[in-house]
Amino acid sequence: MAKVTIDGIVVEVENGTTVLKAAEKAGVKIPRLCYHPDQDVKGNCRICVVEIEGQRLLQPACAYPVSDGMVVHTNTARARKARYNILELILAHHPADCLHCIRNHNCELQQIVEDMSFTREIRYPYHERGTGLDYSSPSITRDPAKCIVCDRCSWACTHFQSCNVLTKTNRGFETYLTTEYDRPMAETACTTCGQCIQACPVAALTIHDDTTDAWKAINDKNLTVVAQVAPAVRVNIAEALGEDPGTISTGRLVTAMKMMGIDYVFDTDFTADLTIMEEGTEFLHRLTNGGCLPLITSCSPGWVKFCETWYPDQLAHLSTAKSPQGMFGAVIKEYFAKKIGKRPQEVFSLSVMPCTAKKYEAKRPELGRDGYQDVDCVVTVQELAQMIRSANIDFSKLPDTMFDAPFGLGSGAGVIFGASGGVMEAALRTVHEIVTGKVLEDIDFKQVRGLRDTREATITIGDLDVKVCITSGLANARMIMDLVRAGKADYQFIEIMACPGGCIGGGGNPYRDWTKVEKRNAATYIIDAEQCPIRQSHKNPAIQEFYKDLGVKPGEEIAHKLFHTNYADRGNLPK
Amino acid sequence: MEEYKFLTYNVGKLNPVSATEYATVGGYAGLKIALANPSAVIQTIKDSGLRGRGGAGFPTGMKWTFVRNTEADQKYIVCNADEGEPGTNKDRILMAEVPNLLFEGMAIAGVAVGATKGYIYLRAEYPYVKEILLKALDDARIRHFLGKNVMGSDFDFDIEIRSGAGAYVCGEETALLESIEGKRGEPRYKPPFPGVQGLWGKPTVINNVETLCNIPMILCMGADFFKALGTPQTTGTKLFTLCGNIKNPGVYEFQTGITMRELFEDVGGGCPNGKKLKAIQCGGASGPIVGTDKLDTKMSIEDCNAAGANFGAGDLMFIDEDQGIVDLCENLMEFFEEESCGKCTPCREGNFRLLELVRKFKDGTGTETDLDTIEDLASTMMDASLCGLGQASPIPLVSAIKYFRNEFLEGGNY
Numbered sequence: 005m006a007k008v009t010i011d012g013i014v015v016e017v018e019n020g021t022t023v024l025k026a027a028e029k030a031g032v033k034i035p036r037l038c039y040h041p042d043q044d045v046k047g048n049c050r051i052c053v054v055e056i057e058g059q060r061l062l063q064p065a066c067a068y069p070v071s072d073g074m075v076v077h078t079n080t081a082r083a084r085k086a087r088y089n090i091l092e093l094i095l096a097h098h099p100a101d102c103l104h105c106i107r108n109h110n111c112e113l114q115q116i117v118e119d120m121s122f123t124r125e126i127r128y129p130y131h132e133r134g135t136g137l138d139y140s141s142p143s144i145t146r147d148p149a150k151c152i153v154c155d156r157c158s159w160a161c162t163h164f165q166s167c168n169v170l171t172k173t174n175r176g177f178e179t180y181l182t183t184e185y186d187r188p189m190a191e192t193a194c195t196t197c198g199q200c201i202q203a204c205p206v207a208a209l210t211i212h213d214d215t216t217d218a219w220k221a222i223n224d225k226n227l228t229v230v231a232q233v234a235p236a237v238r239v240n241i242a243e244a245l246g247e248d249p250g251t252i253s254t255g256r257l258v259t260a261m262k263m264m265g266i267d268y269v270f271d272t273d274f275t276a277d278l279t280i281m282e283e284g285t286e287f288l289h290r291l292t293n294g295g296c297l298p299l300i301t302s303c304s305p306g307w308v309k310f311c312e313t314w315y316p317d318q319l320a321h322l323s324t325a326k327s328p329q330g331m332f333g334a335v336i337k338e339y340f341a342k343k344i345g346k347r348p349q350e351v352f353s354l355s356v357m358p359c360t361a362k363k364y365e366a367k368r369p370e371l372g373r374d375g376y377q378d379v380d381c382v383v384t385v386q387e388l389a390q391m392i393r394s395a396n397i398d399f400s401k402l403p404d405t406m407f408d409a410p411f412g413l414g415s416g417a418g419v420i421f422g423a424s425g426g427v428m429e430a431a432l433r434t435v436h437e438i439v440t441g442k443v444l445e446d447i448d449f450k451q452v453r454g455l456r457d458t459r460e461a462t463i464t465i466g467d468l469d470v471k472v473c474i475t476s477g478l479a480n481a482r483m484i485m486d487l488v489r490a491g492k493a494d495y496q497f498i499e500i501m502a503c504p505g506g507c508i509g510g511g512g513n514p515y516r517d518w519t520k521v522e523k524r525n526a527a528t529y530i531i532d533a534e535q536c537p538i539r540q541s542h543k544n545p546a547i548q549e550f551y552k553d554l555g556v557k558p559g560e561e562i563a564h565k566l567f568h569t570n571y572a573d574r575g576n577l578p579k
Numbered sequence: 580m581e582e583y584k585f586l587t588y589n590v591g592k593l594n595p596v597s598a599t600e601y602a603t604v605g606g607y608a609g610l611k612i613a614l615a616n617p618s619a620v621i622q623t624i625k626d627s628g629l630r631g632r633g634g635a636g637f638p639t640g641m642k643w644t645f646v647r648n649t650e651a652d653q654k655y656i657v658c659n660a661d662e663g664e665p666g667t668n669k670d671r672i673l674m675a676e677v678p679n680l681l682f683e684g685m686a687i688a689g690v691a692v693g694a695t696k697g698y699i700y701l702r703a704e705y706p707y708v709k710e711i712l713l714k715a716l717d718d719a720r721i722r723h724f725l726g727k728n729v730m731g732s733d734f735d736f737d738i739e740i741r742s743g744a745g746a747y748v749c750g751e752e753t754a755l756l757e758s759i760e761g762k763r764g765e766p767r768y769k770p771p772f773p774g775v776q777g778l779w780g781k782p783t784v785i786n787n788v789e790t791l792c793n794i795p796m797i798l799c800m801g802a803d804f805f806k807a808l809g810t811p812q813t814t815g816t817k818l819f820t821l822c823g824n825i826k827n828p829g830v831y832e833f834q835t836g837i838t839m840r841e842l843f844e845d846v847g848g849g850c851p852n853g854k855k856l857k858a859i860q861c862g863g864a865s866g867p868i869v870g871t872d873k874l875d876t877k878m879s880i881e882d883c884n885a886a887g888a889n890f891g892a893g894d895l896m897f898i899d900e901d902q903g904i905v906d907l908c909e910n911l912m913e914f915f916e917e918e919s920c921g922k923c924t925p926c927r928e929g930n931f932r933l934l935e936l937v938r939k940f941k942d943g944t945g946t947e948t949d950l951d952t953i954e955d956l957a958s959t960m961m962d963a964s965l966c967g968l969g970q971a972s973p974i975p976l977v978s979a980i981k982y983f984r985n986e987f988l989e990g991g992n993y
Contacts, residue, residue: 047768089959093928177931179921
C-alpha cells in the first residue's frame with residue numbers, strides 16, 4: 005500500500021494505482037479526455053497533468069503510478085496554466101457549434117470546459133481538421149472536424165473488436181482518426197457495431213441519424229407505423245433520458261411511443277421467442293442429422309458481418325435463423341399487414357434497437373422482397389430518447405402502457421436476449437424440455453451468464469452432453485473462430501455477440517462503461533425473474549397461437565421462407 | 580588544433596566491412612575481456628563515468644543495470660542509429676567507417692545484461708550505410724564475432740538492421756521501439772521504461788551509436804584511462820559536428836571540455852568571407868540559440884547546462900550576421916510542426932501554433948502580446964508534452980526571443 009497526499013488529503017491506495025484513481029479517492033476529480041474506464045491508459049491528451057513533488061515535469065494523472073510518500077498538487081499555478089493552455093489548444097481546433105451539436109449537454113469536452121470554467125478568449129484561429137463529413141455508413145457518421153485525437157475509438161475498434169478499421173493518419177497538426185486510405189466507412193471492413201461511437205468523447209463519431217425518417221412516417225397519414233422494441237431498450241431508455249443506469253421502464257416506453265403517434269408498439273421479445281423456436285429446431289436437427297456443428301448464433305448483425313468478412317469459409321456454422329429484428333420485419337410485412345387489411349407498402353416497419361448494426365442489417369437485400377424492405381427504419385435508444393424529448397414528453401412522469409396485441413407478449417427468455425449469454429440460456433430452457441419431454445425444474449442456467457469473459461459449460465440434456473460456449477466482443481469472437489477454423493472447437497453450440505456484454509453494451513445505447521453495463525445486465529435478469537410470468541419461449545401462448553395460425557411447425561417450409569436467411573462472402577473487403 | 584582520435588582512430592585506415600582487419604588492430608579484444616568476466620563489465624562502465632551520447636546524457640552503466648536486474652526470458656540490445664537531428668552526422672561516420680566497433684559494443688552490452696539479440700535502428704536516409712553494415716555483419720558472422728558461440732564461447736549474439744520511414748520522432752527511444760515492432764512511430768508513456776519493458780515488452784538496452792562505440796574502448800583501455808579524458812562529469816571524448824556558417828564544417832573528435840570558441844575558430848576556421856558570428860545553436864535543432872557571449876563555454880554536459888547552452892549530441896550550428904533569426908526560427912518550427920507525431924495535444928497543436936505565431940513576425944504583424952503568447956504556450960509544451968520532441972521544440976524559439984527580441988519586433992528585418 006502507498007500513502008499519497010493529494011491537495012493536502014492523505015489517501016492510502018495500492019502501489020501502482022494511478023494518480024487519477026488515487027485522487028478520486030481523495031475527492032479530487034481531475035479532468036480527463038483520452039482516459040476511458042473500459043480502456044488501457046493512453047496518456048496523450050495531457051489535460052490531466054498535475055505537479056508531483058520531485059518530478060521535473062508535470063505528469064499525466066491518468067498514467068502516473070503512485071508510490072509511498074508521493075505528494076501531488078493539482079492546483080498549482082503551473083499545473084493550472086498547463087491545463088488551461090491545453091484546453092485552449094483543443095478548443096482552437098474544434099468547431100464551436102455546440103448549441104446545435106448532437107452531443108450538446110452530453111459531451112465530455114464540453115463538460116470539461118464547464119468544470120474548468122474556461123471562459124477566456126481563444127488566442128489562435130480555428131482550422132478545420134480532416135477531410136469532411138463521412139455519411140456513407142448506414143450506422144455510423146464520422147465527422148473528423150470534431151475529432152480531438154484521443155485515440156479512444158481506435159482502441160475500441162482494435163482491442164474490443166480486433167477490426168482495426170479506425171486508425172490515425174498524418175502527423176502533427178494534421179493528425180486525425182480515419183479509415184485506411186480515408187475510405188468511406190461503408191467501403192471498409194467496419195462491422196457497424198458502433199463501439200467507436202461509444203468510445204468517442206465528442207461528436208466525431210455519432211449514430212447515423214434516422215429520426216427524421218421516423219418522424220416523417222409517423223406524420224404521414226397514409227402510413228400505419230408498426231414498431232418493434234428490442235429487449236435491451238427497456239433497461240436503457242430511462243438511462244438515456246437522465247435516470248439511473250439499469251432503470252426498468254418497459255411500460256413508460258410504450259406510453260411514450262404511443263404519445264409520439266406510433267400506431268402499434270410490439271415487443272421484439274416475441275420474435276426472440278420465435279428465434280428460439282427456429283434456431284432450437286435447427287440445432288436439434290443438426291445435432292441428430294450430422295449437420296454442421298458447432299452451430300453459431302446469428303442474432304447480432306455486427307457479428308454476422310464480421311464473420312462474413314473475416315471467416316467467409318466458416319459461414320456454414322451460422323444459424324440460418326434471421327435475427328429477432330429480421331423475423332419481426334417479416335411478421336409485420338407478410339403477416340400483420342394482411343391482418344389489418346393493408347398492403348406491405350402501406351405499413352411502415354420501425355425498429356427501436358440498442359444497436360447501430362441493426363441499421364445496416366435492415367438494409368441487407370436478404371431481408372426484403374418485391375422492392376421493399378421488411379424493416380423500413382431503425383432508431384437506436386439514443387435516437388428514441390431524442391425523439392421522446394423533442395415530442396415534449398416528460399418521461400419521468402409517464403404511466404405504464406402494455407405492448408399491443410397480438411405481438412406484445414414475450415417470455416423472460418426473450419428478455420434475456422439483451423445480455424451476453426441470454427440467447428444460449430433461452431435456447432437451453434426450450435431445447436432441454438423438447439428433447440427430454442420433461443418439465444425443467446430449474447430453468448436458470450447461471451453457468452452461461454456473465455459479461456466480460458468467454459464462458460464454456462457442458463449441459464446434460466437427457467442422454468446428451470452439450471458443450472456450449474458464449475462470448476461477446478469481436479476480439480473474443482476472433483479467438484473462438486480461429487479455433488473453429490482449425491477444427492479445435494469441440495463445442496456444439498456457440499453464442500457470439502458483437503458488442504462487449506451483449507446488446508446492453510451495444511453501440512446505440514447511452515454512453516457505456518462496464519459499471520453501467522453491469523447495472524443494465526442486473527436489470528435484465530430482474531425482468532426475467534420477477535416480471536415475466538412465462539420464462540420459456542415454447543410456453544409463450546402467443547408463439548403457439550402464431551404457429552397454429554400459420555399452419556406450420558418450426559423449421560417447416562413456410563416458416564423457413566419467412567424466418568431464415570442466407571449470408572454473403574465479404575472476404576474481399578479491404579482489411 | 581589536433582583532433583584526439585579515440586573512437587575515430589581507425590577511420591579511413593581499415594576496410595570497414597572486414598572484421599579480420601578490425602581484429603588485427605586490436606578489435607574485439609574488448610569483447611574477449613567481457614566474455615572472460617561478464618559480471619565485471621557493468622562495473623567497469625560505471626567506473627568510466629560514460630554517459631549517453633545521444634543527447635540526454637544518461638549514465639550508461641546505470642541503464643544497463645536496470646536491464647540486467649530485470650528477469651526475462653529474452654532481452655534486447657537496441658542501437659539508436661536514427662540520427663535524425665538536423666546538423667548531426669557523427670553516427671554516420673562511425674557506422675560507415677568502423678561498423679565492427681559498434682557491433683563489438685553491442686555484443687559487450689549483450690554479455691553484460693544477458694541479451695542475445697541486437698537491433699540497429701538505422702536512419703532511413705542512410706541507405707549506403709545499410710549496405711556497409713549488412714556486408715560487415717556477414718563478415719563478422721563468418722569470423723565468429725557474431726552469431727552462435729561468439730569467439731568460441733557459449734555466448735550467442737546476433738544483430739539485425741531495421742529502418743523506419745524517416746520520421747524524426749523515431750529517434751525517441753520508445754517511438755523507435757514502436758517502429759521496430761512495425762507500428763506507427765509514436766512515443767510510449769514512461770514508466771514502464773524500456774529497461775523494464777522495452778522491445779516487444781522485454782527488457783531492452785537502447786544506446787546511441789557513439790555510446791556503444793565507446794564500450795570496447797573502455798574495456799580495452801580501462802575505466803581509469805577513460806575517466807582521465809574530458810571533464811569530470813562528461814568523461815571521454817566526443818564527436819562534434821560543426822555546421823552552418825563555418826569554413827570547415829565536419830565531424831571532429833575531441834576530449835570534452837574543449838570550448839565552443841576553440842571549435843569555432845581553431846577547428847572550424849570561423850565564418851566564411853570574413854563575416855561576423857551572430858549566434859550559435861547548440862545541441863541540434865531543438866537546442867537553444869545563444870549569443871556569442873557563450874563562446875567560451877566548455878563543451879561538456881555540466882558546463883553547457885550551467886551556461887544555458889546545450890551539449891546534446893555535440894553539434895554546433897554557427898549563424899553569421901547575414902542570417903535572420905526570425906527566418907531561422909520559422910524554418911525550425913516548420914520542421915517540428917512537420918515532425919510532431921500528433922499523439923499528445925501540446926506538441927501536436929502547439930508546434931503548429933508556434934509556427935503560426937512566428938510567421939506573424941516574419942510578415943511584420945507580430946506584437947508584444949504575440950511574444951507573450953509564444954512564451955506562455957512554450958512553457959506548457961515544455962512542461963506537459965509526452966516526449967522530448969514537444970518538450971524541447973520550443974527551446975530555440977524561446978531562447979532566440981531572449982537574445983534577439985528586437986529582431987522579432989522589427990518585423991523580422993535585421
